[in-house]
Amino acid sequence: MSKLGPENGTLTVRTGKGGAAAKAGHNLVIEVQRWQGSLTPEAVELTADARSMRVVSGNGGISPLGDDEKAGISQTIDEEVLKGGNIAYRSSAVTARSDGGYDVDGELDLLGVRAPLSFALSLDGDRLTGSASVKQTAWRMKPYSALFGTLKVADVVEVSIDATLPKEQ
Numbered sequence: 001m002s003k004l005g006p007e008n009g010t011l012t013v014r015t016g017k018g019g020a021a022a023k024a025g026h027n028l029v030i031e032v033q034r035w036q037g038s039l040t041p042e043a044v045e046l047t048a049d050a051r052s053m054r055v056v057s058g059n060g061g062i063s064p065l066g067d068d069e070k071a072g073i074s075q076t077i078d079e080e081v082l083k084g085g086n087i088a089y090r091s092s093a094v095t096a097r098s099d100g101g102y103d104v105d106g107e108l109d110l111l112g113v114r115a116p117l118s119f120a121l122s123l124d125g126d127r128l129t130g131s132a133s134v135k136q137t138a139w140r141m142k143p144y145s146a147l148f149g150t151l152k153v154a155d156v157v158e159v160s161i162d163a164t165l166p167k168e169q
Contacts, residue, residue, distance in 0.1 A: 002128075002165045004037035004046075009128070009163025011035050011048060016154030017060070025151045026058030026065055028073065039128070039165075044091040044104050044121070050082035050111075081144050085111035104130075110139040126167075131160040 011032040017025040030053050037046035055070040055077075065073075078084060091106035101122040108117040119132035135156050136143050145152040 002039045004163050005035060006033060008166055009161060012160050014158040018154050019150045019152040021147050021150040024062050026061040028055055029057045031056045042094055044094060046089045048087040050087050051078050051084050053077050113139045115139055126165045128163045128165055131158055134159055
């Protein structure tokens with residue numbers, strides 16, 4: 001079994017933007033700082049601390065994101081969007097592909113709402129990468145909006161993992 005976490009990988013969320021004032025907003029890259037996962041040929045599991053999500057960058061917008069703005073957005077994610085809730089993924093099926101990667105089917109529990117989520121994992125030597133598109137409204141989340149609803153976070157966010165598998169001991 002391979003154990004994964006911040007010590008050997010990154011778990012990121014990438015957002016888009018929409019609405020009449022979209023030009024004023026930023027596409028964000030958010031890093032999950034506290035998470036853990038396990039990977040075997042039969043199962044994939046991951047848990048993440050929603051309170052540990054930190055904005056690391058944002059592109060677009062009228063002006064660059066400063067540290068104060070990043071901290072404010074991170075606080076809003078914690079308090080208003082995810083409300084400090086739990087995030088957990090558990091696979092129900094893992095299928096090996098001929099290229100050495102895996103197709104993973106399972107269930108994402110986001111703030112107490114469970115829904116199916118499938119994604120592909122790729123292996124290149126000891127490097128594991130993968131991503132999944134998560135539609136917030138499928139988990140009864142209302143995408144964040146500002147400026148009286150004229151600036152909105154896109155409903156679909158991209159969650160990615162990039163990790164180095166630990167050496168077998």
